[in-house]
Amino acid sequence: MKHQNSIQWAKRSLVAFISAGLLAPVMAQEAGNRVAVVNSEKVFNESNLAKAMQTRLQNEFTKRQNELRDSAQKIKLAAEKLDRDAAVMSEAERIRRQRELADQDRELQRKQREFTEDLNQRTFEERAKIAERANIVLKQIAEQRKIDVIVQEAAYVSPRADITDDVIKALNSLK
Numbered sequence: 588m589k590h591q592n593s594i595q596w597a598k599r600s601l602v603a604f605i606s607a608g609l610l611a612p613v614m615a616q617e618a619g620n621r622v623a624v625v626n627s628e629k630v631f632n633e634s635n636l637a638k639a640m641q642t643r644l645q646n647e648f649t650k651r652q653n654e655l656r657d658s659a660q661k662i663k664l665a666a667e668k669l670d671r672d673a674a675v676m677s678e679a680e681r682i683r684r685q686r687e688l689a690d691q692d693r694e695l696q697r698k699q700r701e702f703t704e705d706l707n708q709r710t711f712e713e714r715a716k717i718a719e720r721a722n723i724v725l726k727q728i729a730e731q732r733k734i735d736v737i738v739q740e741a742a743y744v745s746p747r748a749d750i751t752d753d754v755i756k757a758l759n760s761l762k
Contacts, residue, residue: 620735623728624744626751630721631714634758640713648706655702658695662688717758724757 631637666688673681725737728750737750 621733622736622738622748623732623734623750624738624741624748625721625725625754626744626749627718627721627739629751630754630758631717634717634721634755636717636720636758636761640710640717644706644709644713647709648702651702655695655699658691658698662691662695665691720758720761721754724754724761728753728757 665684669681669684669688676684728734729737732750734750
């Protein structure tokens with residue numbers, strides 16, 4: 588539940604940030620300020636930090652994902668066997684095995700939910716680390732180029748105003 592609240596908060600913050608961002612270029616242009624735009628999703632997908640994050644998460648979660656897939660396959664095979672053997676089983680045995688399969692399926696679904704929640708939480712944590720470093724880089728670029736406003740995600744971006752590739756290059760050069 589805590590994770591969902593943080594996701595909801597992040598979504599609301601992003602909407603407020605984007606809404607403010609849509610007005611900022613108009614106000615900035617009137618004041619004669621310099622405006623730039625960064626595509627944060629591209630930064631989160633294409634920077635070396637993002638690629639390292641994907642590798643870390645894959646290493647961390649592959650074993651659990653494979654175990655879940657194997658468990659699902661075992662349940663499927665057991666259900667198929669029960670379907671084939673049901674005609675020659677006693678009523679009590681058939682009901683007992685159906686209950687066992689239902690219990691196994693519920694347990695698998697619980698583990699799948701936990702896996703998804705854990706993966707989402709770790710992804711959120713890793714992306715927060717990237718965002719923290721990207722914010723430092725954004726501030727440096729803004730100071731170097733005398734940019735007054737950097738907007739995240741815009742409806743239209745002139746190539747002159749798009750600093751995304753520069754942010755990725757700067758992040759990639761960090762050790």
